Amino acid sequence: MKKFACAVNCMDGRVQEPVIAFMKRKTGADYIDMVTEPGPVRILDLQEPAPLLESVKNRLDISVRKHGASFIGIFGHHDCAGNPLPREAQEPQVRESVRRVAGWFPEAEVRGYWIDHHWEVYPVEEF
């Protein structure tokens, strides 16, 4: 059976292929569901705008509970127009996003990542 994983990622075209390639390598999934917004870690951290937060949650629900995705990656990135903050300010948002999404979907493994100016993916350590 084909396997799904899910990415919560920015809508920025520069980070789509790096995230899909990373997620496939990391999880062995055949398909990566993409939940995209401009700067989604900002939305998950602030819990606003509420309709967007709800939309992100609904799409994650389809990925996890209909497609059976068991791994969710959450991504912040360099030069984000939707969340124009430096890495050191985005990493706490990524951590808060991981906590929130893990609370919604306890059956899934949820991990956070940073994408740098070379479009390389790095884990955001939890603490």
Ligand SMILES: [Zn+2]
């Ligand atoms: Zn962005």
